[in-house]
Amino acid sequence: MTKQTKMSKRAVIIAAALLIGAPVAAANAQAPVAATVSTQAPATAFERDRQAILAQAGQYRVHFDMRENVSFHADYDPMEEKLSGGSEIVRVVYDHGDRISLQHILVMAHGDQTVVIKHWRQDWVYQPQTVLTYTGPNQWSLTPVPEIERAGAWSQTVWQTDDSPRYGGVGHWTYENGLSAWTSNPTWRPLARRDAVRNPVYDRYLGTNRHILKPNGWVHIQDNMKMDGRNGSTPVAIVQEDVINTYDTSTSYTPKPGDDYWAATQAYWAGIRDAWDAVITRDGGVHVEEAPETGVVTGIPLMELAQKIQDGEITTEAALTEGRAIIALATTKD
Template identity: 75%
Template sequence: MRAILIAAALLTAAAPTVQALDAAAAQTAQASAPASAFERDRQSILAQAGQYRVHFDMRENVSFRADYDPLEEKLSGGSEIVRIVYDKGDRISLQHILVMEHEGQVMVIKHWRHDWVYQPQTVLTYAGPNQWTLTPVPADQRAGAWSQTVWQTDDSPRYGGVGHWTYDNGLSAWTSNATWRPLARRDAVRNPVYDRYLGTNRHILTPDGWVHIQDNMKMSGKAGGEPVAIVQEDVINTYDRSTSYSPQAGDDYWTKTQGFWSAVRDAWDAAIATHDGIQLQEIGETGSVTGTPLMDLAQQIADGEATEAEAVAKARVLITEATTPR
């Protein structure tokens, strides 16, 4: 329930060791030229960790149907920390955690996660409603490339793509190939005429942090056959470094729950490996059918109402039942 409340607020409006890792990553990214292109890319990815004020700017621009009028621009924002889950050299994982104040109380929600893999053999891609598949990456496309796989609040899949970091014109930027994506909550809860996006993703470092730019073609495949374009949307999410709020509540939550979430990631990975992809029911409010129960289990650990072992056992059952083909 807390997750739904904070998601609605966004639509309308740890530990010192973890902080030290993020600070070190940011300093490394600003250091002199790295020894290799691979290391330069790594530094660019790690530079996205830190403490931020985030501004969300979403606007539908061009309609491709006579009977569809683009939505009004939607602006919102929040406070978000990005922590390094792991850095294994050619595999890096970054976790976003919202830290927001509401009516005098600090509210924390585990937000999205993005995993980066150097020269990936496969990438998990969205294949249409309730379906994700492991897609091979041809050798000529993976040379020097990084995949980015984005996961929802409960670590269930969202989308994946492959692209290269470039350093032209003074910009450190990663650009994905065009990727299919499920509807974001802001659209899914409205039951719109479109049911998926075809999007291109860019991550660009800025002097104060970084920006996440999405070029989304909102598509409809409801009639069967090839999806048709409805409207184009730009999403610009700007992450500006900030010390104007305390990240402590978010880091405390992550310290208490990161063992649970590690086991949850392993359970999702096992399901994906077993089925060469995954079938999972999408839910507008929470992203997936597992969204609320998994988030609730983590909160029970954080509140001292359940042990990690108890919560992990329940989570594994939930994921197995949700991903078993019927």
């Protein structure tokens, strides 16, 4: 098999795996010893929030439940419920006190081999002055957060597999009724891959996020209003969707393939994050073409460079040179 054929097959696997509606299977192996979690009470409200965010790191079986519930358009019938699952590890990229980053990595069985896919990333910032929001199509902008709204609040910015942006929001952690929960303000979002590849009658979501801890993991709940704002028109509601992604702590598979991938590529991805951040700082946001299969056009080439690093086909420095050039070309406005 030629290298070109190998990379083409890899691209197909990446694109297929990123369609969250598709079922994925855990890689079976002897279970590792579970990590110990501190039960010491936090000293401050700020530290309590930090511990809630960091509690999302771990090793999980994930169950995806996506349901279109109510149509608000006479000619649109809600799709049937989609259920799927997979195995995913969540690792702390950095913890700078008031800034925390968590990286999700899928560890999946694909035939007789284990396939590792760098998945989404969530960054948390305490009392942020700005948040990167989707203002599309193809556009994300740094949006000021009013002082009254950022007091005691955390922003969460979600990034795609290639560390390009997806959406951002601001909210507070609360601890009422026995629940540790964070709820975002409503935010605009680009279509998820599961919808974008179908060329639907809507082109964006207005969504609200909730992250809630539970005894054996956590749950990510999204309330999405799917909207049609094509041709620059005022967006109108088409259908409402609930997405419930449940992360259950699991030791039924080994995380080693995912951790090996991250150890080999994390320096590359740190440089790619810096490249995206430089564009966002320079332009007050970023303009990059969306792509149905991979989020944006940089998705597969940046992911393939990381795989080449792990396979020993290219150095981190050489991959970063190519990666920065890919980002520069994709974010250059005509």
